[in-house]
Amino acid sequence: xxxxxxxxxxxxxxxxxxxxxxxxxxxxxxxxxxxxxxxxxxxxxxxxxxxxxxxxxxxxxxxxxxxxxxxxxxxxxxxxxxxxxxxxxxxxxxxxxxxxxxxxxxxxxxxxxxxxxxxxxxxxxxxxxxxxxxxxxxxxxxxxxxxxxxxxxxxxxxxxxxxxxxxxxxxxxxxxxxxxxxxxxxxxxxxxxxxxxxxxxxxxxxxxxxxxxxxxxxxxxxxxxxxxxxxxxxxxxxxxxxxxxxxxxxxxxxxxxxxxxxxxxxxxxxxxxxxxxxxxxxxxxxxxxxxxxxxxxxxxxxxxxxxxxxxxxxxxxxxxxxxxxxxxxxxxxxxxxxxxxxxxxxxxxxxxxxxxxxxxxxxxxxxxxxxxxxxxxxxxxxxxxxxxxxxxxxxxxxxxxxxxxxxxxxxxxxxxxxxxxxxxxxxxxxxxxxxxxxxxx
Ligand code: FRU
Numbered sequence: 396x397x398x399x400x401x402x403x404x405x406x407x408x409x410x411x412x413x414x415x416x417x418x419x420x421x422x423x424x425x426x427x428x429x430x431x432x433x434x435x436x437x438x439x440x441x442x443x444x445x446x447x448x449x450x451x452x453x454x455x456x457x458x459x460x461x462x463x464x465x466x467x468x469x470x471x472x473x474x475x476x477x478x479x480x481x482x483x484x485x486x487x488x489x490x491x492x493x494x495x496x497x498x499x500x501x502x503x504x505x506x507x508x509x510x511x512x513x514x515x516x517x518x519x520x521x522x523x524x525x526x527x528x529x530x531x532x533x534x535x536x537x538x539x540x541x542x543x544x545x546x547x548x549x550x551x552x553x554x555x556x557x558x559x560x561x562x563x564x565x566x567x568x569x570x571x572x573x574x575x576x577x578x579x580x581x582x583x584x585x586x587x588x589x590x591x592x593x594x595x596x597x598x599x600x601x602x603x604x605x606x607x608x609x610x611x612x613x614x615x616x617x618x619x620x621x622x623x624x625x626x627x628x629x630x631x632x633x634x635x636x637x638x639x640x641x642x643x644x645x646x647x648x649x650x651x652x653x654x655x656x657x658x659x660x661x662x663x664x665x666x667x668x669x670x671x672x673x674x675x676x677x678x679x680x681x682x683x684x685x686x687x688x689x690x691x692x693x694x695x696x697x698x699x700x701x702x703x704x705x706x707x708x709x710x711x712x713x714x715x716x717x718x719x720x721x722x723x724x725x726x727x728x729x730x731x732x733x734x735x736x737x738x739x740x741x742x743x744x745x746x747x748x749x750x751x752x753x754x755x756x757x758x759x760x761x762x763x764x765x766x767x768x769x770x771x772x773x774x775x776x777x778x779x780x781x782x783x784x785x786x787x788x789x790x791x792x793x794x795x796x797x798x799x800x801x802x803x804x805x806x807x808x809x810x811x812x813x814x815x816x817x818x819x820x821x822x823x824x825x826x827x828x829x830x831x832x833x834x835x836x
Contacts, residue, residue, distance in 0.1 A: 405620065405641070406716040408664040408671075408707070408723055415722035416700045421797040422724050424787055426732050429754050429780040430804035434485065434493055439476050439781030440464040441753040442512040442673070442738045445807065446484075446523075446552075449605050451678070453742065453809040454517040457554025459486040459566045460809055463499055463515055463525070464753075464783075472772060473756075473779035478538055480509045482527055486566040490807045493783075496566060500525055505574055506545045508535045512673055512738075514602040516652055523550040523568060524652045526614070528599035529576065541588055543579050544601040544616055546653055547572040577601065577614070577655050578645055584657050585643055586619040593619065593637045593669050594693070600673045603652065606712050607678050612650045613658075613712075615674045617687070618643035620663045629666035638695035640664040640671040642687060661685065662707055662716045668700070669693040677743050683709045684748075684791070685716060686725065686741045691733065692763065703727035704739035704750065708794045717794055725796050726750060726787055731760050736784045744808055747799060747817075748789040751807060754780020788817050 434440050446454045446461035453460055466483040467476035484496040500510050507529030516524040529545040531538050550570045558565040580587045580598045588596050602615040620641045622628050629635035641663035645655035662685065664671060671687040678684070685707045694700045704726040707716035719725055728735045736752040743749075756767060756778050767775055783805030790797045800818030808814060 403659055403713075405660045405663045406707075406709075406714075408662060408667050408718060410667055410695070410698060412718045412722055413667050413694070413698050413700065416698075416724045417722070418701070418727060418730060421720065422703075422727055423729055424726060424736070424798060424801065426729055427735050427754060427785055428757055429782055433782040434464070434805055435466070435483070435495055435782075437469050438466040438483065439469055439471070439473055439779065440466050440483070440783070441476070441755075441781060443751055443753065443783060444512070444514050444740060445742065446515045446517055447603070448517055449519055450607065451605060451676075455809060456517065456552040457556060457566060459488055459554060460490060460807065461486045461496070461515070461552070461566065462493065462807070463513070465510075465512060469781065472775055473781060474768060474775070476781075477511070478509060480511055480530075482510050482513070482525070484568060487807075490809060490812070491803060491805070493805060494565065496568065499568055500527055500547050504572060505529065505547060506533060506543065506576055507531055508533060508538060511542070512600045514675075516603045517552065518652065521551050522548065523552065524548045524603065525550070525572075526577075526601040526603060528601065530599070540596060542596070542598040544577045544599070544614070545574060546577055546601070547574050548653060549573045575653055577653060578616070578657070580618065581657055582621065584659055585641070586621040586639065590621050590623070591619060592622070592624065593639060595669060597640065597670055597672075602673070602675045604676055608681055608712065612647040612652070614645045614647070614655050615661070615676070616643045616645070617670065617672050617674060618660065619669070620660060620665055622665055632666070635666040635695045635697075638664070638666060638669045638693070640668045640689070640693070642671050642674040642685065659713075661713065666695050667698060668695065671705075673738060673740065675740065677741055677748060679743065679791075681710060683712055683714065684719070684741070685709070686739070688738050700724070701727040702734055702737055702755075704741070704752075706796065719794055719796055726789065726798060732757060733762070734759055734764055741789070745811060745814070748791055748796070749802070749808065750787040750789060751805070752784045752787075754782050754784045754804075756780075788814070
């Protein structure tokens with residue numbers, strides 16, 4: 396494989412920066428509850444992404460916007476959902492009411508024993524590329540945790556403006572699909588499962604990205620940096636070395652959305668955090684905002700963080716990434732509902748950023764999600780949202796972001812739609828709304 400770039404030192408999320416993670420008025424969202432109408436009452440849904448055009452803008456085929464979500468039958472205990480995850484799609488004309496489209500990636504045709512998060516491209520010629528993580532192997536007897544980046548391509552969108560969306564006929568994704576494995580870790584830039592010394596292993600969440608500055612075509616993904624036993628990373632502290640999350644990137648020199656070559660990781664978090672999940676960009680006038688989700692339990696010993704959206708900023712795609720807001724923390728949950736949401740996805744809208752996520756566990760204030768398993772099954776099911784969360788609004792400027800308020804559950808505006816005034820007006824603004832609280836986060 397051609398080496399596309401000389402090796403360089405990977406920009407790091409340092410322990411020094413991450414030590415500054417602390418809830419604040421700029422980063423904490425209000426308490427949320429599941430909506431009265433769920434995205435899909437028959438399925439838990441989590442991890443959402445929008446169908447986008449090659450230039451990153453939200454695609455609106457036939458006037459509809461389309462989202463993809465991981466899903467699992469609603470009667471299953473929520474903790475079991477990752478083992479059977481299937482990718483479904485939903486579509487909406489107004490960005491508020493979502494209609495069920497059905498299964499986007501047929502498990503029988505796809506790679507993996509289940510399919511995890513990805514991204515979706517509607518190419519200029521109308522061809523769909525549905526990127527996903529192949530977790531395990533098709534038809535395996537026992538679940539394995541091997542992860543590969545995969546894509547179903549060749550399908551297209553069919554819309555019928557006159558059909559009834561309730562029947563599911565108004566928009567459909569139509570095959571046939573070719574399913575390809577795009578990338579497996581090389582053990583050099585990106586750790587293989589066999590090399591992993593960490594608590595969990597990651598090589599997943601492919602995210603298609605065309606760089607608006609260079610016009611080049613990339614795929615981001617969540618990975619780990621190889622740190623062999625005996626390495627002098629983290630001053631040789633072996634416990635810290637096991638935390639080695641990275642944001643990986645591959646390039647398609649020809650622009651072909653299925654032909655990728657690894658490049659060096661954009662950022663890593665060796666000695667800081669094990670999982671930099673679902674990496675994605677917002678690029679604003681040559682400034683690159685890189686966002687990831689991560690968990691309280693994946694921080695290295697001696698550091699504490701939250702289940703939260705974290706971010707970095709650089710003025711070059713392969714630039715020196717600085718954590719946003721100094722620590723990297725962008726948006727998190729309140730202290731008394733620390734697991735109420737997860738898996739944040741940011742996209743630009745007018746002069747602000749909109750952030751969607753899913754309702755995770757509400758009415759649960761224990762320090763670890765492991766304690767969910769101590770609840771009776773009925774309580775586990777009752778407290779798990781498994782549906783789109785209220786969309787958060789963020790202001791941003793340079794290397795700072797600040798929370799501005801929320802829209803409704805699953806409200807995803809596109810194409811310049813006007814939004815109501817935000818609860819928070821400016822960076823250090825006061826909250827106008829009645830639920831302004833005591834200042835405790
Ligand atoms: C984030 C995540 C993703 C993965 C999926 C599996 O919520 O861990 O990285 O693709 O969940 O359910």
